[in-house]
Amino acid sequence: VRINQLKLSQRKGELTAGGWINxxxxxxxxxIHLSADNVDLSQLSNLFGIEDEIKGLVSFDAEASGDIDSPDISFSAKVEKGKFQDFIFDNFTFEALYNQDILEVKQFVLDKEGHQIKGKGKIPYQFSSIGKEKVASSLSDIPIDFILTLENADLSFISMFFKEDIKQLQGLTNAELELSGTLNQPILNGSIVLTDGEVELYELPAKINGLNVSLRVEDNLVKIEDMNFQIDQYRIYTSGEFALKNLQLQDLNINIWSNKEEILYQDIFQAQADLKVKLTGPFTSPHIEGILTLSQGEFNWEENNKDIPLNSSELLSKLIDLKGDIDLEVKILDHLIAKTSDFNLKLAGSVKVQGALSAPKLNGGLQIKQGYVTFLDKRFRVSDGKIIFVDSTGEDMILDLRAKTEIDDIDVFVNISGILAQPIIAFSSSPLLSESEIISLLMFNKNYAGLIEGEMETILKEEMINLIAQGLSIRFLNQIEDEIANSLGLDEFKIETIFKKEEGSDLVFFPGFALETLAFKIGKYFSENFYLSYSAPLFEMGIGDLELEYKLENDLTLSTQIGSVGSQDGQFELKFELQYEF
Structure with a gap:
């Protein structure tokens, strides 16, 4: 087959080809000889059906001669104002020879705004005319001699080779790497320095920024002299080393730590974190071991965070797809505050994350120091509790807590036990009431259980407005109470309204009824063992109750109540109560 002349002309460029094939x-x-002069790459790529976006003006000369299965090839090219996918560059110059299974790169220069990637050297390589490329076993012992240099190079060009994994990659890199040895046993030496890097992966919810790296490579041993980066505002430091075998990462021995930095994830979690972790083993199946200490933390689980999985296996499967195992102890100091619309708890203790990275388990326990839980829109103050993890994935954590609230001078207790997905809830009270009476208290702030039909009808006629008011309180006033308590830094704030039937009442919305009682109660923890509360009617000056509750032990609590029983001076009532929980 002989081609005397093949010419493709553009407005400013031209591609020519000639030669023969036997x-x-x-x-x-x-x-065969091919040459191009200022050819538009976008038009050329469309002509050959290349889907990737390619732009720029290319000029090149290429010659191929000799045996079809092992030709001698010379190629030189220059691209100006180029673009490949999302990577834009100013100039690209390439010159190479191929002879007797050796690819000799005489010049490789990629330039972007004066920042360059350079390469030159010899690499054993076998070329096949039918389009398949492979490294022949006969070439495995031929020496390699290749040098790659990066001068303030922008790493963004790497992302075009990992489009499905890397969302964003940038950073200035200076490197000089020398590849020697053979294809069977390559040897790498050199150094790499990366400054102000930024990495964002599709599978990771957080972006890595402020990445600074200093590596030294000595005969395939990579030493991390300095490496630090930020995830949000949390800076992490790394040192150590790992080996390269056939340019694959092996024998990790890496330390990762932080210096009591603040960790912040959206508006969901924040804490002071002190991390000390060690990575060992192969890169594809590492062993992770260490301690993460959290203090001054807050975990805020709002309604709009439901797309974040509670199951730790589901969470980690989204973050990492590596084999390996983990043994990480998470210590909580100075109380971690865990908040949702239904509870606000201060936690302390430690939990170990152990097992396979693809399905880790939680073991350990957290002590509930103080806080509250909400049932039927009533806030119960936690007196004691714990959360236990036994080979848990999160949803099967074991709950054991006791909390109380006061309604109509009756202490109502709630015990929560069992696993989180199916908790067991039991109510009790002091003085002793049946469960139906307790539910009545929680729903209506009064005990209506046990009344016969006639008695209930009389009470409902007399106090229907109270039921309406309390119903409104359940859905509206309690929400206001919570907002006021949070804004004032209180753990408890309650408002109670009671109406009575009265002829001639001028209440606009409830004619025939008058406001009998309007009272409030406030309370606050001054330590994890000391709780102080005060309650008083707003329409009766000089009457109020001050209650002090002190936890002597986890199962022993002393309560003291000082109350004025009348508006006259000197009329006080003092009560002591010692409560022991079996």
């Missing part, structure tokens, strides 16, 4: 079985050879 396909005779006994003498397969060729002699």
């Amino acid at each position: 396909l005779d079985e006994d003498n397969k050879n060729l002699d």
